[in-house]
Amino acid sequence: MIKKAVIPAAGYGTRMLPITKAQPKEMVPVVHKPVIQYVVEEAYYSGIKDILIITGKGKRAIEDHFDRSDLPKKDRYLAELDRILEEIDIFFVRQKEQKGLGDAVRYAESFVDDEPFALLLGDTITFPPCTKELIHIHNKYKTPIVAVEEVPMEKVSLYGIIACKKIGGLVYQIEDLIEKPSVDDAPTNLAILGRYILTPDIFDCIQETKPGKDNEIQLTDAMKLLNNRKRMYGYLFRGKRYDIGNKLDWLKANMELALKDEEIGGEIREFIKSMEVYHD
Numbered sequence: 001m002i003k004k005a006v007i008p009a010a011g012y013g014t015r016m017l018p019i020t021k022a023q024p025k026e027m028v029p030v031v032h033k034p035v036i037q038y039v040v041e042e043a044y045y046s047g048i049k050d051i052l053i054i055t056g057k058g059k060r061a062i063e064d065h066f067d068r069s070d071l072p073k074k075d076r077y078l079a080e081l082d083r084i085l086e087e088i089d090i091f092f093v094r095q096k097e098q099k100g101l102g103d104a105v106r107y108a109e110s111f112v113d114d115e116p117f118a119l120l121l122g123d124t125i126t127f128p129p130c131t132k133e134l135i136h137i138h139n140k141y142k143t144p145i146v147a148v149e150e151v152p153m154e155k156v157s158l159y160g161i162i163a164c165k166k167i168g169g170l171v172y173q174i175e176d177l178i179e180k181p182s183v184d185d186a187p188t189n190l191a192i193l194g195r196y197i198l199t200p201d202i203f204d205c206i207q208e209t210k211p212g213k214d215n216e217i218q219l220t221d222a223m224k225l226l227n228n229r230k231r232m233y234g235y236l237f238r239g240k241r242y243d244i245g246n247k248l249d250w251l252k253a254n255m256e257l258a259l260k261d262e263e264i265g266g267e268i269r270e271f272i273k274s275m276e277v278y279h280d
């Protein structure tokens with residue numbers, strides 16, 4: 001039973017500059033809502049009521065976003081958030097220095113206590129909610145699970161990659177984890193996508209992890225240690241993952257989700273068609 005979620009949202013967001021000069025990358029809008037709202041809603045719709053968001057320097061807007069609004073006239077998406085806020089508790093902790101994702105997760109130790117927990121990166125959206133699927137798999141195997149997706153081989157050096165053997169369906173036993181390998185060193189094209197179920201022994205592993213790629217404490221390196229101590233599984237997520245950490249993928253996410261949107265999808269489609277006519 002997973003009751004707690006941890007959402008790291010303290011990173012610099014340098015790849016999104018200057019958009020992120022004075023606002024957190026997790027507050028960047030995707031169609032109707034800021035990214036972090038999708039992430040909190042994913043945790044909620046996966047059955048989680050206690051959420052810890054790890055923030056830091058320049059991230060105050062995230063806390064403000066999760067205050068209940070007192071505006072008299074409510075937008076539909078604001079109303080949905082207010083309704084969810086009635087049912088969940090959101091806690092905040094500040095990462096003192098931006099020393100990497102592994103370091104950020106360390107701040108969740110006392111919140112998590114001795115229970116397994118869900119970890120959702122604050123700059124990543126998944127449809128359908130990947131966390132719900134991970135919880136389902138965790139309930140069966142009772143072991144840490146990392147969601148992965150297939151990426152083009154030439155892009156493996158942008159991701160954490162797993163080496164693994166298939167144990168059935170979409171589930172793999174992890175043999176190794178490598179942060180941003182070169183194409184030649186990558187054992188597979190299965191990339192860690194930003195959704196995890198972890199157990200509290202990850203905190204000891206983080207403690208023992210030295211700075212790695214980019215001189216940051218890498219969560220992938222800590223999970224490599226965890227994998228030496230206990231069985232870990234990978235889960236091949238068949239849904240859609242949107243990475244809002246870089247401009248191109250952020251724009252693609254907006255276009256794709258706007259096209260799918262029930263309110264504005266039709267108009268956007270017509271608009272795009274009219275642009276094609278114009279360019280012809």
Ligand code: UTP
Binds near residue numbers: 013097103122
């Ligand atoms: P990224 O790897 O995208 O790093 O973080 P970043 O620093 O946010 O962005 P760039 O590379 O400067 O453009 C993945 C997730 O981990 C969080 C981020 O907020 C994001 O949700 N993170 C990263 C932290 O919470 N703390 C850190 O020190 C680094």
